[in-house]
Amino acid sequence: MSGRAATGPRTGAAGLASNSRTTPRTASPVRPPGRTASPVRPPSRTASPVRPRVRPPYVSAYGPRTHPPARVPHGSRCAGDEEHRMPDSKGLVLVVEDERHIADLQRLYLTREGFGVHVETDGRDGLAAARRLRPVAIVLDIALPGLDGVEVCRRLREDGDWTPVLLVTARDDEADRVLGLELGADDYVTKPFSPRELVARVKTVLRRTAGPPEASARRVGRVAVDPVRRTAEADGRSVELTATEFDLLAHLLRHPGRVFPREQLLAQVWGQADYRGSRTVDVHVAQLRAKLGDASPIRTVRGVGYSAADPAR
Structure with missing residues (x-):
């Protein structure tokens, strides 16, 4: 059959190839050369050092x-x-x-x-x-x-x-x-x-x-104290006492026969309040007895405290 073949869309592999050549492709955007930009982060604040809280004095x-x-129960130490x-x-x-x-x-x-x-x-x-x-x-x-x-x-x-x-x-x-x-x-x-x-x-x-200060020595039994010179004697011999020991002995001799609870001695001799369980008075009484020997006038009243009395009686 002479004459041109009818034009139309081609089919098959050749047709696909022809279509691919004739159909323009959409160009992808061209990225400029360079490093990939990282996401921008907001600037972080520099953490200030934590200062310890200081309470007012x-x-x-x-x-x-x-x-x-701290608050403690009444009478405790x-x-x-x-x-x-x-x-x-x-x-x-x-x-x-x-x-x-x-x-x-x-x-x-x-x-x-x-x-x-x-x-x-x-x-x-x-x-x-x-x-x-x-x-x-x-x-x-x-x-x-x-x-x-x-x-x-x-x-x-x-x-x-x-x-x-x-x-x-x-x-x-x-x-x-x-x-x-x-x-x-x-x-x-x-x-x-x-x-x-x-x-x-x-x-x-x-x-x-x-009232006026004491000017005369105090004596109970064989023990005497001089509050002015702050000296103590037992059986005529001088006894070396610490300041606290002398104050305790003089206080007891000032009130012969009177029984003093430990808490009162703490208040009147040491200038302390009442603290239960304190052995301060007991320790000083033991030291006084050791220094005064058999002449010591200090007597223990069980369950109460101490007093000064003539040991000969």
Whole structure:
């Protein structure tokens, strides 16, 4: 058959090849040469070093601490508190004050002056501590929970306890202040007060109530002490005593026959508060007995404490 073959789409492999040549391909985007860009990260902040938290100093009787002392049950022994004898202790002062910061301030200034300090925050506890410890002086707030200061003072005087009492009052407590003085309080200060003035008033009250210093030697049995020269003798021989041993012996000889509980001796000789389980008094009594020998007038009253009596009786 002569003539051109009919044109149309070719089929088969040849047709596919022809179609591939005639159909244009879509060009893929050309990437410029170079490194593949990494995702951009936001700049990280430089972590500042963690600083340890420092608590503000806490003022106690022995100066600043890094934290306040832990609360302990009443009557238990506290590490770091008045465990040892205060240097040149002038005796124990009982502070009854329910405002903690005022009590801490009073403790600080009294301790600086050589006093031992025991603090109670309740009127009933303060009255019990005064009866138990026999302090040399009491700094007594009037506005107290439990029992107010006027009632505490009244009960002490009814018991025949004439321990010097310094009242701490507010400006508008004139009636209570006058009543307290009439009941036997020795002096008062008004809030706000200077801690130095309070210490000065405590010293003045103690000088006024102490009377003249002892000038004569004290003797019980074969033992004698001279409070002026601070010497001790047993059977006529001189006995070398430490300052604490001499104070303990002189205190017992000053009240022959009177029985002193250990806690009272701690308060009156060492200027400490009552700490249960303390063997301080027992150790010093044993040392005194060893130095005084058979002439020792110190007697043990089981379950109570110690007294001084003539061993010949």
